[in-house]
Amino acid sequence: MVISIKFYFDTVFRKLVFGQCLLIFFASIAVAQVVFKDARGQGCGGDESSALLEALQTALSQVGGMRLKVDVAMQVQESVKNDSVNFESNFRQNVERLTRGVIKSYRITNRKVSQGSGQLCITVDAVIPTYRQSEHLKRLKLVVVPLVVHPQLSNNVNARKFADSISASLEAHLTSTRRFAMLDRRHGAHTQKELNQIISGATPIEDTVKLGMTAGADYIVLASLRDFSVHSVEGTSPLGRATTRLVAPVAVDVRVIDIATRQIKFARAYTNRGRLPTGYGLSEHAQDVGHEIGETISTAIFPIAVVAVTGNFVTLNQGGDTVQVGRRYRLVVLGKKIVDPHTKESLGNEEVEVGIVEVTSVTDRTAQARLAEGNLVHVSGEMLVRPTHEEFMGLQSNQALGPLVPAGASDRGKPKSDDW
Numbered sequence: 001m002v003i004s005i006k007f008y009f010d011t012v013f014r015k016l017v018f019g020q021c022l023l024i025f026f027a028s029i030a031v032a033q034v035v036f037k038d039a040r041g042q043g044c045g046g047d048e049s050s051a052l053l054e055a056l057q058t059a060l061s062q063v064g065g066m067r068l069k070v071d072v073a074m075q076v077q078e079s080v081k082n083d084s085v086n087f088e089s090n091f092r093q094n095v096e097r098l099t100r101g102v103i104k105s106y107r108i109t110n111r112k113v114s115q116g117s118g119q120l121c122i123t124v125d126a127v128i129p130t131y132r133q134s135e136h137l138k139r140l141k142l143v144v145v146p147l148v149v150h151p152q153l154s155n156n157v158n159a160r161k162f163a164d165s166i167s168a169s170l171e172a173h174l175t176s177t178r179r180f181a182m183l184d185r186r187h188g189a190h191t192q193k194e195l196n197q198i199i200s201g202a203t204p205i206e207d208t209v210k211l212g213m214t215a216g217a218d219y220i221v222l223a224s225l226r227d228f229s230v231h232s233v234e235g236t237s238p239l240g241r242a243t244t245r246l247v248a249p250v251a252v253d254v255r256v257i258d259i260a261t262r263q264i265k266f267a268r269a270y271t272n273r274g275r276l277p278t279g280y281g282l283s284e285h286a287q288d289v290g291h292e293i294g295e296t297i298s299t300a301i302f303p304i305a306v307v308a309v310t311g312n313f314v315t316l317n318q319g320g321d322t323v324q325v326g327r328r329y330r331l332v333v334l335g336k337k338i339v340d341p342h343t344k345e346s347l348g349n350e351e352v353e354v355g356i357v358e359v360t361s362v363t364d365r366t367a368q369a370r371l372a373e374g375n376l377v378h379v380s381g382e383m384l385v386r387p388t389h390e391e392f393m394g395l396q397s398n399q400a401l402g403p404l405v406p407a408g409a410s411d412r413g414k415p416k417s418d419d420w
Contacts, residue, residue: 226252232245316385319363
């Protein structure tokens with residue numbers, strides 16, 4: 001007896017983001033996919049239906065887990081119990097309907113009666129679709145919660161729009177670093193609408209296995225727009241023309257919280273005097289603020305590392321929109337590990353500055369920088385680059401607590417810095 005559930009692959013790519021984020025999205029889709037697994041199950045019962053049901057449950061539990069096994073069993077048994085006239089036919093239909101996207105097909109390979117118990121025992125070979133998640137989910141999973149606007153700014157329309165733009169820029173920057181598995185919490189209604197389509201049965205069968213695959217975050221980024229104001233300043237250009245530029249000082253409190261323990265792992269107060277160049281608008285200003293906050297978080301967890309040295313040129317393990325040509329960094333060599341004498345916790349490695357590098361070219365994954373100051377002749381050991389002091393004069397740091405390594409994290413997802 002062979003019962004097969006028909007299915008169709010209908011992959012539809014929707015335009016979600018632009019530029020580099022779009023490329024990252026499609027790359028992740030390429031590795032996250034539905035795969036089909038063969039599973040053998042055996043079950044015994046007083047009649048063929050109960051034995052078959054037990055065999056299917058056993059096969060399902062090998063792929064889908066016990067929770068899925070119990071849910072299917074309860075639904076199928078209840079349906080069978082309420083209809084005994086067309087039992088065999090209804091049973092087959094219920095297996096197809098209730099395990100839609102869970103069992104593609106199955107075949108009974110053996111049927112025998114146990115001499116000891118007298119029960120019928122059935123063996124089935126089943127084909128079960130399952131969802132293979134992206135390898136990117138082995139990274140630290142991060143959620144950026146939309147910025148909260150301080151109550152004193154709640155009636156300021158510009159402040160609310162500015163906060164939304166910062167959230168989008170911060171999320172885009174952290175995604176572009178390729179260091180985190182970024183989880184969306186800003187478009188939940190749209191995501192749920194798509195999930196409801198799957199639940200309704202209006203999508204191909206294999207889409208059903210995507211249900212229940214929502215990933216949970218390791219850490220959430222919380223930020224609050226504490227201060228924001230805008231005013232214009234009149235001036236004169238070098239050519240004598242009248243000019244107007246905006247001044248928009250900003251203050252944002254940033255926290256990164258460990259979901260499991262609710263421990264504050266990172267806390268900083270970001271301030272920006274907001275003296276914008278002529279022609280610069282609030283949209284560009286918000287993008288810069290989000291970028292700077294994102295860079296502060298990402299470099300604290302995963303400092304940009306030097307992965308190759310050729311003469312006076314070094315290759316960095318980060319590129320894309322997060323590194324710009326002409327940008328300068330402090331080049332440091334890691335020394336011995338340092339331990340806090342009071343807490344006995346690691347403070348990271350000793351860092352010795354050996355020069356200044358300037359970025360000369362950028363790809364989507366790496367960047368090349370030229371040694372602008374210093375000498376690499378006798379330098380050896382692991383090297384990192386840090387933002388120059390001048391670029392972060394506005395960042396007032398609070399003490400960060402503990403190493404950012406979630407329990408059970410893979411080596412691929414571990415931070416490379418003990419700043420956290």
